[in-house]
Amino acid sequence: MTDMLPIGIFDSGAGGLSVFSELVKELSHESFIYFADSANCPYGSKSPEKIIELSSKITEFLISKQCKAIVVACNTATAAAIDFLRANYSIPFIGMEPAVKPAAINTKTKSIGVLATAGTFKGRLYIETTRRYASDIKVCYQVGEGLVELVEQGDFSSTEAETLLMKYLNPMLDCNIDQIVLGCTHYPFFRPLLYKLLPLNVDIIDPAPAVAKQTCKVLIENNLVEDIRNKNSYSTFYSSGSSSVLKKIVENIEKNIERKIQNVSYIDNYIL
Ligand code: DGL
Secondary structure: OOOOOOEEEEEOOOOOHHHHHHHHHHOOOOOEEEEEOHHHOOOOOOOHHHHHHHHHHHHHHHHHOOOOEEEEOOHHHHHHHHHHHHHHOOOOEEOOOOOHHHHHHHOOOOEEEEEEOHHHHHOHHHHHHHHHHOOOOEEEEEEOOOHHHHHHOOOOOOHHHHHHHHHHHHHHHHOOOOEEEEOOOOHHHHHHHHHHHOOOOOEEEOOHHHHHHHHHHHHHHOOOOOOOOOOOOOEEEEEOOOOHHHHHHHHHHHHHHOOOOOOEEEEOOOOO
């Protein structure tokens, strides 16, 4: 029996909600348990060993809540821990893909930008994907230090955010990029600001919709899809810190998708 079981999602904080917002569009009848490790945020500068330890604890928590699959909605945790998680836990894991491939395919200027955390750039996935798909194009990458912290404070549009983003975008624009890959799930919340700051010819690439599609595929392949007649879906948001920003973002997601997400609840200060 796998019906009525939730999908687990986790991130170092609120960033994974950019993936949740796509998942809830694709899989409206499913239930979700989201864990935001706000107390340990940011992950970007932590060692792979520490991230494996934190990701394993969260995975065990999500499995204890009967999750049937887990979306690692964090590029940094995917880079450091997904191989370990897949080797040590038997449920399916869906990770974040650095979207270098579509950027490399679409670039006309032969120059792309990638904005991510230090941990993501060090990961095997990013190194291999870049080598494989972008060997003949210029990749201008920047570590978005300080951006995650702004999102965690619910700041997506202040002058401080604008100044910090420009610091990372300017070297990319100097490289004549026409694609920018958002390689951290926190960054899509800056999208309105990015539209304002970037020239019109620069496409913003967010892997979240592709990750949501991949999640559907994995659920189908593993025979884990919820019955579409299920009317009792729920979404529970746990935070190891405060859930106030999660709440604000979820309310925005509801506005964007023009419907209420069913049976939403928030649990604060949940230490594993
Ligand atoms: N959302 C995480 C990511 O995609 C944030 C990293 C962090 O906590 O530094 O990489």
